[in-house]
Amino acid sequence: MADFIEVDKLTKTFPTALGIVPWVRNLGRVERRTALDHVSFSVRRGELFGLLGANGAGKSTILRILAGLVVADRGTVRVDGIDARTSPLELRRKVGLCCTDERSFYYRLSGRLNLEYFGALAGLDAARLRERIADVARAVDLTGDLDRRFDAFSSGMRQRLGIARALLADPEVLILDEPTRAVDPMHAASIRAFVRDELVGRRGKTVLLATNVLDEAWELCERIAVLRRGRIAAIAPPSELDAYAGAPLRYAITIDRSDAALLDRTRAVAGLLDLQVAGDAPNVRLEVVLRPEPHALTELLRAVSANGVCVSSVRPQERRPAEIFADLVTEQSDER
Amino acid sequence: MNAEFATAGRKVRATFLRDARLMMSYRLAFLLEWFAIVASVAGLFFVSKLVPASSAFGGGRVASYFEYAVVNVAFVTLQTAALQSFENSIRNEQVYGTLEAVLSTPTSVSLVVLAAGAWAFTLAFIQVGLYLVMGGLFGLRFDHVNVGSLAVFLVLAITATVPLGVIGAAAIVRFKQGAPTQFVLSRAATLLAGVLFPISLLPFWLQAVSWTLPITHALNGIRGAFHGASLRDLSPDLIWLTVATLVLLPLSLFVFRGAVAHAKYDGTLGQY
Numbered sequence: 001m002a003d004f005i006e007v008d009k010l011t012k013t014f015p016t017a018l019g020i021v022p023w024v025r026n027l028g029r030v031e032r033r034t035a036l037d038h039v040s041f042s043v044r045r046g047e048l049f050g051l052l053g054a055n056g057a058g059k060s061t062i063l064r065i066l067a068g069l070v071v072a073d074r075g076t077v078r079v080d081g082i083d084a085r086t087s088p089l090e091l092r093r094k095v096g097l098c099c100t101d102e103r104s105f106y107y108r109l110s111g112r113l114n115l116e117y118f119g120a121l122a123g124l125d126a127a128r129l130r131e132r133i134a135d136v137a138r139a140v141d142l143t144g145d146l147d148r149r150f151d152a153f154s155s156g157m158r159q160r161l162g163i164a165r166a167l168l169a170d171p172e173v174l175i176l177d178e179p180t181r182a183v184d185p186m187h188a189a190s191i192r193a194f195v196r197d198e199l200v201g202r203r204g205k206t207v208l209l210a211t212n213v214l215d216e217a218w219e220l221c222e223r224i225a226v227l228r229r230g231r232i233a234a235i236a237p238p239s240e241l242d243a244y245a246g247a248p249l250r251y252a253i254t255i256d257r258s259d260a261a262l263l264d265r266t267r268a269v270a271g272l273l274d275l276q277v278a279g280d281a282p283n284v285r286l287e288v289v290l291r292p293e294p295h296a297l298t299e300l301l302r303a304v305s306a307n308g309v310c311v312s313s314v315r316p317q318e319r320r321p322a323e324i325f326a327d328l329v330t331e332q333s334d335e336r
Numbered sequence: 337m338n339a340e341f342a343t344a345g346r347k348v349r350a351t352f353l354r355d356a357r358l359m360m361s362y363r364l365a366f367l368l369e370w371f372a373i374v375a376s377v378a379g380l381f382f383v384s385k386l387v388p389a390s391s392a393f394g395g396g397r398v399a400s401y402f403e404y405a406v407v408n409v410a411f412v413t414l415q416t417a418a419l420q421s422f423e424n425s426i427r428n429e430q431v432y433g434t435l436e437a438v439l440s441t442p443t444s445v446s447l448v449v450l451a452a453g454a455w456a457f458t459l460a461f462i463q464v465g466l467y468l469v470m471g472g473l474f475g476l477r478f479d480h481v482n483v484g485s486l487a488v489f490l491v492l493a494i495t496a497t498v499p500l501g502v503i504g505a506a507a508i509v510r511f512k513q514g515a516p517t518q519f520v521l522s523r524a525a526t527l528l529a530g531v532l533f534p535i536s537l538l539p540f541w542l543q544a545v546s547w548t549l550p551i552t553h554a555l556n557g558i559r560g561a562f563h564g565a566s567l568r569d570l571s572p573d574l575i576w577l578t579v580a581t582l583v584l585l586p587l588s589l590f591v592f593r594g595a596v597a598h599a600k601y602d603g604t605l606g607q608y
Contacts, residue, residue, distance in 0.1 A: 097440040103433025120350030121441035
């Protein structure tokens with residue numbers, strides 16, 4: 001599938017201090033800190049792509065550049081071939097930003113009047129707007145509450161109204177910035193199901209999801225880009241991120257028999273860090289820990305399966321997302 | 337092109353309705369504003385009893401202080417709307433937290449800001465109307481009004497002061513603090529533009545400053561129109577306001593776009 005969103009060598013700096021006093025103190029020079037440093041990735045049409053990273057890693061900066069709220073210093077962002085720098089208004093017709101900050105609505109207006117205002121800004125005429133409001137309200141289950149004032153909405157309803165607003169103009173790309181923040185587990189699950197089944201599954205939207213909820217990213221995203229201090233630390237499907245973390249690889253291998261010679265051969269494999277043996281023939285379980293080196297598993301299996309030993313299963317022992325994320329975003333990941 | 341105008345029109349209408357609904361949701365404050373106008377006109381009427389009628393108030397024709405002041409106070413509302421509406425729209429969006437949501441729609445920043453004038457000027461015109469109706473109840477006469485001159489000067493009063501408000505909005509975007517234009521010009525108008533007394537009473541050097549303010553010329557023209565002056569009679573003010581509009585309007589939009597571009601570069605668009 002062709003790339004729909006292309007982010008190429010995106011670099012962004014922000015001033016370290018604002019105002020006239022630092023400007024005078026530095027004799028007109030403005031010191032800037034790097035928020036994004038040559039970030040490149042691409043998203044396929046219809047893909048649910050995740051952005052993960054610690055606070056300040058650069059997730060929101062990427063989203064805000066995509067939404068046309070921030071201009072990059074260098075690099076390009078294109079959505080369906082439309083350049084964010086040269087055609088910002090055209091790009092914003094393609095992209096729906098779901099900023100779930102509760103303060104992004106007018107508190108003294110009803111949910112419907114909020115949607116009517118933002119829908120008009122999105123360029124919808126009255127008839128189409130009525131139709132779209134009915135559609136998105138149904139989709140986020142807010143039909144019965146739409147005429148209540150926004151300040152009477154619960155956190156979950158506000159979050160869902162944010163998604164409804166992003167969907168109003170039926171954009172091809174949806175940017176979801178922490179869509180389940182401040183939402184109870186039940187509503188969070190329903191929002192996740194909505195994103196996966198309705199937005200991506202039925203409506204075929206391309207979704208860029210920034211989240212700090214690791215399980216959410218693992219559950220929803222086809223691929224995840226992990227950001228560390230403005231750089232991409234890894235881009236991979238969740239199941240493959242462990243390899244990027246540089247952590248030892250763990251496998252459970254079941255064989256039909258074991259003896260001292262087999263164990264000696266196995267222990268001699270380069271890259272083996274640990275070996276535990278459990279069970280008896282015909283279901284001997286080897287729990288091995290390998291360095292993340294090329295061919296380490298192949299070498300190990302070659303040693304284990306010599307002399308006619310039958311290997312009935314090899315199962316990778318997956319680590320929890322939090323462990324993988326911690327490895328990817330901490331200093332040690334640089335040293336590996 | 338027509339479709340683009342229609343879309344822009346819908347956006348302006350939506351902004352008008354939003355602002356009207358938001359303002360009317362604060363019912364007491366909304367009602368008190370109207371009461372303030374009634375009180376203000378009544379106050380001017382009683383003050384005028386202390387001041388003898390003079391030709392200084394009528395541009396050559398003897399007129400009462402009430403006639404002079406109530407017209408000025410009414411029409412200076414238009415300048416207040418021009419100065420406040422654009423700055424306040426940006427400031428309010430920043431404080432509400434809605435600015436980034438608004439600017440992430442396919443709407444140019446200039447349209448977002450200028451559309452804020454729709455409700456503000458409608459309200460200002462209604463307020464001017466109330467000032468004049470109240471003035472009429474207290475004896476203000478309309479029989480000499482040159483409607484054509486008045487219409488032209490109303491338009492120029494808006495187009496020459498709107499740029500100052502747009503520059504003020506640019507200052508809000510750039511510096512995040514209350515812009516100086518609103519404060520300086522609204523105070524300066526009261527003192528220097530002859531709102532409450534003729535500028536001929538000012539020292540010469542302050543009169544020179546007064547002549548640089550668009551509102552001085554706008555009020556001159558509007559007062560003149562109220563006394564029946566034609567556009568030819570008012571041509572110095574007419575030319576001044578026209579030139580000010582032609583110079584300031586594009587300049588203010590240029591300054592505003594620069595401020596927005598700078599804020600987008602610094603990532604401070606939504607900050608306040």
